[in-house]
Amino acid sequence: MTNANVSVEIDSSAAVNIFQDTVFIEDLRTQMLKFARLQVRDNQIAEDAVQEAMISAYQNIDRFARQAAFKTWVFSILKNKIIDLLRKEKRHTAASQLEDGPNLNGDALIEHLFEENGHWQKDERPKKWDQPEHGVENEHFWRIFDACLDALPAKYGRLFMMREFLEMDTPEICHNEEVTVSSLNVTLYRARLRLRECLEDHWFQKEMS
Amino acid sequence: MIKCKQATQMLSEKLDRPLSAKEKINLAMHTAICGPCRQFGKQMEAIRELSRSYTQKKPSNKKQSDKK
Numbered sequence: 001m002t003n004a005n006v007s008v009e010i011d012s013s014a015a016v017n018i019f020q021d022t023v024f025i026e027d028l029r030t031q032m033l034k035f036a037r038l039q040v041r042d043n044q045i046a047e048d049a050v051q052e053a054m055i056s057a058y059q060n061i062d063r064f065a066r067q068a069a070f071k072t073w074v075f076s077i078l079k080n081k082i083i084d085l086l087r088k089e090k091r092h093t094a095a096s097q098l099e100d101g102p103n104l105n106g107d108a109l110i111e112h113l114f115e116e117n118g119h120w121q122k123d124e125r126p127k128k129w130d131q132p133e134h135g136v137e138n139e140h141f142w143r144i145f146d147a148c149l150d151a152l153p154a155k156y157g158r159l160f161m162m163r164e165f166l167e168m169d170t171p172e173i174c175h176n177e178e179v180t181v182s183s184l185n186v187t188l189y190r191a192r193l194r195l196r197e198c199l200e201d202h203w204f205q206k207e208m209s
Numbered sequence: 210m211i212k213c214k215q216a217t218q219m220l221s222e223k224l225d226r227p228l229s230a231k232e233k234i235n236l237a238m239h240t241a242i243c244g245p246c247r248q249f250g251k252q253m254e255a256i257r258e259l260s261r262s263y264t265q266k267k268p269s270n271k272k273q274s275d276k277k
Contacts, residue, residue, distance in 0.1 A: 110214065114212075114213060114214045117212065118212025118213055118214040118215065119212055119213045119214075120213045120245050120246075125244075125245035125248075126245050126246075126248040126249045126252060127248065128248055129248070129251070129252055129255060142263075145259065145263070160260075163225070164256075164257060164260035164261065165260055165261075165263060167261075170225060170226065181226075184225070185221075185222050185225050185226065186218075188221060188222075188224075188225055189217075189218050189221040189222065192221050192253060192256060193217070193221075195256060196249070196252050196253075196256060199256070200252075
């Protein structure tokens with residue numbers, strides 16, 4: 001027989017430190033919430049997922065001494081919670097039903113970017129990006145990245161995040177969202193076109209000028 | 210010969226599915242002569258890398274002025 005109290009009584013200074021750092025926790029919670037809202041588009045469900053992830057984290061905290069490791073780990077819990085939610089709910093807001101947002105999207109965007117003969121419009125040709133990996137260290141870059149993600153039509157943002165953030169594969173996304181493979185591929189292409197355009201306009205070219 | 214419009218779509222779909230041999234050849238021939246599409250291809254990879262590091266960002270130590 002094991003003594004259930006033993007693990008509870010272990011004094012984990014790591015836990016105390018991380019959860020007592022209210023600035024860190026509040027900052028983390030805000031980021032998690034933003035991430036969850038983009039995924040589920042329902043405040044209450046997003047709040048619940050974040051709260052559950054935080055509770056899981058608290059219960060298993062003794063394994064995580066460093067804040068950086070802690071953050072990655074809490075986000076991985078959150079990702080799994082969101083994936084569970086998406087699977088269970090069989091979304092009432094299937095991606096196919098979400099409306100496209102404002103701005104140029106889909107065919108209008110493609111017409112804007114390319115000439116009739118299928119070549120790039122002169123002004124729209126992709127420019128060289130200056131070492132994109134440097135953005136990772138830069139808080140301001142991530143604010144731009146967030147804003148560009150937010151500016152995507154709901155359907156684009158949702159499928160893009162399923163692929164690139166939650167790293168779900170094609171059959172799973174198609175099954176969940178009731179979209180065909182070709183429609184998924186086209187939507188991801190359009191999402192990346194838009195995101196690329198946004199990042200280039202608001203970060204990479206601005207930085208150079 | 211494919212145009213930039215098709216090439217960019219293939220460069221995106223390369224991240225989602227394996228391209229066929231024919232697509233690979235068409236794409237290679239196109240990017241060999243098209244600088245903007247070569248940039249586009251690199252940027253598709255960069256966007257994937259950036260997205261993957263999104264949830265692994267280092268925590269910021271300073272107080273964020275996030276407004277609700």
